[in-house]
Amino acid sequence: MTEKMFDYDNLGFKAGLEIHAQLSTEKKLFCHCPAILTNEKPQAIVQRKFRPVLGEMGVYDPALLIEFKKDHTIFYEVFDSVCIYELDETPPLPINDEALYDSIKLAKMMNCKIVEETNICRKNYLDGSVPCGFQRTVLIGYDGYVTFKKDPSMIEEKKLPISWIYIEEDAARRDNDRTKGKNIFFKLDRLGIPLIEIVTDHSLSSPSEVVSAAKTLGMLIKSSGIVRKGLGKVRQDVNVSISEGERIELKGIQLLQLIPIAIDIEIQRQLGLISIQKELQRRNIQPQDIPLQIFDVTKVFSDTSSDIIKSAFKRKKRVLMLPIAGFQGLLSRELQPNKRFGTELSDRVKSFTNLKGIIHSDEDLLKYNFSEREIYELSKECQKKAFIIVIGKKEEAQRALSFVHERLLAAFNGVHQETRHVDDNGISTFTRDLHGRSRLYPDTDLPPIVIDSNRVIKMEKNLPENFMARIKRLNKQYSISNELAESLIYEEKADIFEELIEKGAPIKAVVTTLTQTLTAISREGVDINNITEAHLLKIFEALVLNKFAKEAIPDILTNLGKDPTKSLTDIVNHFGGEMSQEELNTIILEVLKTSQELVKKRGMDAFSPLMGLVMKKARGKIDGKIVSEELRKHLKKQV
Amino acid sequence: MTEIEHLIQNKTPQGIVLTHGTDTMAFTAAALSFSITNPPFPIVITGSQRSSDRPSSDAFFNLYNSVLYAASPQAKKEVVVVMHEKSSDTSCTIHRGTRVRKMHSSRRDTFKSIGGSPLGRITEGKIIYEMEEENLPIKAKLKNKPVHITKNFEEKVGLIYHYPGIQPGILDYCIEAGFKGIVLVGTGLGHVSFNLIPTIEKAIENEMIIVMTTQCLHGFTALSVYESGRRLQKAGVIHAFNILPEIAYIKLAYLLGNYREKEKVKELMKQNLKGEITIREKYQEFH
Numbered sequence: 001m002t003e004k005m006f007d008y009d010n011l012g013f014k015a016g017l018e019i020h021a022q023l024s025t026e027k028k029l030f031c032h033c034p035a036i037l038t039n040e041k042p043q044a045i046v047q048r049k050f051r052p053v054l055g056e057m058g059v060y061d062p063a064l065l066i067e068f069k070k071d072h073t074i075f076y077e078v079f080d081s082v083c084i085y086e087l088d089e090t091p092p093l094p095i096n097d098e099a100l101y102d103s104i105k106l107a108k109m110m111n112c113k114i115v116e117e118t119n120i121c122r123k124n125y126l127d128g129s130v131p132c133g134f135q136r137t138v139l140i141g142y143d144g145y146v147t148f149k150k151d152p153s154m155i156e157e158k159k160l161p162i163s164w165i166y167i168e169e170d171a172a173r174r175d176n177d178r179t180k181g182k183n184i185f186f187k188l189d190r191l192g193i194p195l196i197e198i199v200t201d202h203s204l205s206s207p208s209e210v211v212s213a214a215k216t217l218g219m220l221i222k223s224s225g226i227v228r229k230g231l232g233k234v235r236q237d238v239n240v241s242i243s244e245g246e247r248i249e250l251k252g253i254q255l256l257q258l259i260p261i262a263i264d265i266e267i268q269r270q271l272g273l274i275s276i277q278k279e280l281q282r283r284n285i286q287p288q289d290i291p292l293q294i295f296d297v298t299k300v301f302s303d304t305s306s307d308i309i310k311s312a313f314k315r316k317k318r319v320l321m322l323p324i325a326g327f328q329g330l331l332s333r334e335l336q337p338n339k340r341f342g343t344e345l346s347d348r349v350k351s352f353t354n355l356k357g358i359i360h361s362d363e364d365l366l367k368y369n370f371s372e373r374e375i376y377e378l379s380k381e382c383q384k385k386a387f388i389i390v391i392g393k394k395e396e397a398q399r400a401l402s403f404v405h406e407r408l409l410a411a412f413n414g415v416h417q418e419t420r421h422v423d424d425n426g427i428s429t430f431t432r433d434l435h436g437r438s439r440l441y442p443d444t445d446l447p448p449i450v451i452d453s454n455r456v457i458k459m460e461k462n463l464p465e466n467f468m469a470r471i472k473r474l475n476k477q478y479s480i481s482n483e484l485a486e487s488l489i490y491e492e493k494a495d496i497f498e499e500l501i502e503k504g505a506p507i508k509a510v511v512t513t514l515t516q517t518l519t520a521i522s523r524e525g526v527d528i529n530n531i532t533e534a535h536l537l538k539i540f541e542a543l544v545l546n547k548f549a550k551e552a553i554p555d556i557l558t559n560l561g562k563d564p565t566k567s568l569t570d571i572v573n574h575f576g577g578e579m580s581q582e583e584l585n586t587i588i589l590e591v592l593k594t595s596q597e598l599v600k601k602r603g604m605d606a607f608s609p610l611m612g613l614v615m616k617k618a619r620g621k622i623d624g625k626i627v628s629e630e631l632r633k634h635l636k637k638q639v
Numbered sequence: 640m641t642e643i644e645h646l647i648q649n650k651t652p653q654g655i656v657l658t659h660g661t662d663t664m665a666f667t668a669a670a671l672s673f674s675i676t677n678p679p680f681p682i683v684i685t686g687s688q689r690s691s692d693r694p695s696s697d698a699f700f701n702l703y704n705s706v707l708y709a710a711s712p713q714a715k716k717e718v719v720v721v722m723h724e725k726s727s728d729t730s731c732t733i734h735r736g737t738r739v740r741k742m743h744s745s746r747r748d749t750f751k752s753i754g755g756s757p758l759g760r761i762t763e764g765k766i767i768y769e770m771e772e773e774n775l776p777i778k779a780k781l782k783n784k785p786v787h788i789t790k791n792f793e794e795k796v797g798l799i800y801h802y803p804g805i806q807p808g809i810l811d812y813c814i815e816a817g818f819k820g821i822v823l824v825g826t827g828l829g830h831v832s833f834n835l836i837p838t839i840e841k842a843i844e845n846e847m848i849i850v851m852t853t854q855c856l857h858g859f860t861a862l863s864v865y866e867s868g869r870r871l872q873k874a875g876v877i878h879a880f881n882i883l884p885e886i887a888y889i890k891l892a893y894l895l896g897n898y899r900e901k902e903k904v905k906e907l908m909k910q911n912l913k914g915e916i917t918i919r920e921k922y923q924e925f926h
């Protein structure tokens with residue numbers, strides 16, 4: 001585990017998890033389309049505009065209005081694998097029975113209570129990723145728990161309460177290659193694939209607990225046999241808070257190892273925001289000291305040499321300024337590695353408008369090629385206060401500054417509740433405000449679902465092997481460590497592991513291949529996705545038949561990964577073909593001949609380097625043990 | 640029918656072609672589809688829109704292609720309608736017997752498969768299948784079972800087209816006359832005026848089975864979406880996805896003629912027995 005960065009108890013650290021996993025059903029949740037992703041070219045493109053709708057209270061949902069003002073046009077790519085349901089052209093068909101009862105099975109594995117009758121609900125989706133504007137989601141279970149080890153290296157266990165389990169439709173996937181400016185493209189293939197959502201409570205009290213709980217949930221889900229395999233198919237979001245801060249939802253963390261890093265960075269960010277709050281108090285600045293007073297400072301740049309401003313002027317854009325008293329030096333406070341408070345404001349503008357961001361007074365304005373005179377004029381314009389500048393069409397720039405203003409006011413309260421997306425380095429970016437849990441409202445297109453309690457009882461008696469039991473069994477049956485058993489299960493390799501051993505493959509070679517070789521060749525740039533379980537079965541079958549020596553496995557896998565169209569038999573033959581004793585002797589004699597000097601100088605000590613030379617030529621075609629015996633014999637003769 | 644039964648029992652032909660007037664051809668196609676389960680050979684129905692006493696008649700081309708199909712080892716063993724695809728004498732369409740409808744009073748290409756691709760087409764003597772995989776199998780579990788024929792159809796079944804201003808008395812008549820089932824052809828997703836609903840409730844209380852279909856022909860009925868539909872559903876009206884009104888009428892008459900239990904009839908009405916329900920409605924298949 002990583003070194004402890006903070007005193008988590010003292011900070012009042014709390015965290016919870018939200019896990020999403022795609023179910024491996026054949027069909028989608030509310031139509032009969034196959035639940036598959038495709039690389040096909042779209043057969044048609046459908047264009048749509050989204051409009052805000054009045055909510056239950058008779059007012060527009062503010063988030064919908066923000067989305068509407070971006071003026072996006074949404075394009076949907078239609079494939080052979082989708083029907084008109086995905087296009088929001090027909091009501092849903094009755095829920096996929098397999099998906100429904102598979103998720104109940106998982107809920108049972110997490111000791112949940114199962115709902116007797118459940119309503120299909122709608123959850124608004126504003127970005128166009130669900131064509132009808134809402135995702136259909138169904139509550140399945142509640143009040144469950146899983147037991148996990150507080151720390152992977154400790155025996156002490158803890159119960160993590162499971163608050164809710166839902167089954168819902170996956171959203172469409174954004175096509176970033178086609179998306180440009182205000183035209184947003186989505187592929188419809190993923191839309192409607194059944195997705196299970198597991199929400200835990202908020203009681204995890206350290207990053208290592210979060211990792212351990214996430215790993216446990218991951219193992220449990222993956223060993224249930226109902227979810228799709230593969231990296232990224234199980235996605236985990238982490239909710240993090242500290243006493244003085246707020247609950248922040250961190251999304252998009254793919255790897256377990258990234259969890260503690262992302263958490264520590266988030267704590268650091270929250271502490272930074274709290275220190276800004278305290279500094280404002282110290283400076284005696286109040287919210288009313290920063291009114292939303294926007295100045296048009298376009299004329300300051302009338303003969304500017306700044307390229308960004310010049311090109312903006314060509315598109316009739318203006319420069320607007322918001323003076324902000326008392327924020328001097330705070331905008332450049334670093335909250336995350338290389339991300340300042342100013343970056344947070346900028347991210348918000350990027351998220352809520354089509355503008356590229358902001359410029360602020362804590363920045364080195366010379367880097368934008370502003371002249372000394374322009375900088376002087378700006379500071380005169382706002383009476384030497386700190387300021388934010390936005391470049392854009394008047395109305396949009398004004399909106400951008402009002403979002404900035406809103407966020408600045410929130411700074412007086414420290415941390416602002418939001419959802420953030422985490423990158424591969426653990427650094428997060430604002431995605432949207434968090435107003436509690438997204439509001440669910442009933443879907444009237446389908447009647448409530450009555451759960452068949454007899455079927456649930458039957459299923460309960462027939463749950464898949466508990467992963468804890470499996471770890472113990474793997475440990476006993478194959479004499480492998482618990483840690484190894486755990487990682488085989490978490491990485492979804494336990495099934496193929498057992499299958500290979502059953503076929504007679506040597507445990508050691510299988511373990512090395514699954515846990516080291518594949519990762520190692522992947523690091524060298526080989527696409528290991530090309531290597532299927534069927535390939536592994538064939539390779540080890542050949543190994544059992546002594547078609548080649550185990551030393552050749554990395555080479556065989558590398559070749560296969562580089563070009564999956566090659567015949568596996570050819571590859572195996574190339575590296576195999578069993579070298580005869582005679583051939584080996586010829587190689588040994590050749591090597592000894594070219595290494596006369598070495599043999600003379602070091603005698604029997606020359607064995608290791610010579611062994612290396614012989615193995616280079618004989619690798620994979622004959623057992624290393626035989627090579628070593630023969631080489632020793634020949635060498636003895638010569639010294 | 641007796642003749643077809645005789646041919647089936649003796650298993651002599653490789654396929655049969657039935658010539659038929661076009662006005663009720665779709666009804667016959669559906670009736671044969673439901674009454675013959677697992678036919679041992681293809682049953683092709685064909686006809687003409689231009690009478691055969693004129694040189695331009697489409698009768699020959701349709702008959703030629705029907706025979707060609709019926710005799711082909713490639714042909715599917717189910718009831719189909721083979722008729723002109725276009726106005727030209729260049730190709731015929733093969734329609735599944737439970738999805739076909741006459742759509743023009745006079746044109747040669749009057750028959751269309753509604754709600755999806757037709758089974759296929761015949762052009763220059765070649766059979767090309769077009770229906771998507773998932774719509775193809777007619778109840779896979781029926782495969783390998785022996786042929787089964789039933790000629791029972793309930794006569795007291797009605798088909799009522801709904802219109803604004805419809806009088807509930809129409810239904811009252813059916814109740815008094817002892818009708819066993821009614822297929823309603825509703826508007827949109829399967830709606831009727833509210834003033835009809837009490838009579839529908841009464842009919843169902845009188846053991847009548849009421850099935851909802853749509854006048855739109857294309858698309859599914861969905862009774863949960865709007866208030867009128869929800870009240871119908873609550874009253875016990877059955878909706879059978881996107882089955883065509885006339886096909887629903889034939890299916891209901893077939894089911895009532897062969898199953899005593901009302902619940903069984905209702906359940907089978909919702910099941911896709913002979914390809915009468917489209918599994919997946921594709922984007923490009925509505926013109």
Ligand SMILES: [Zn+2]
Nearest residue numbers: 031033082083
């Ligand atoms: Zn679909």
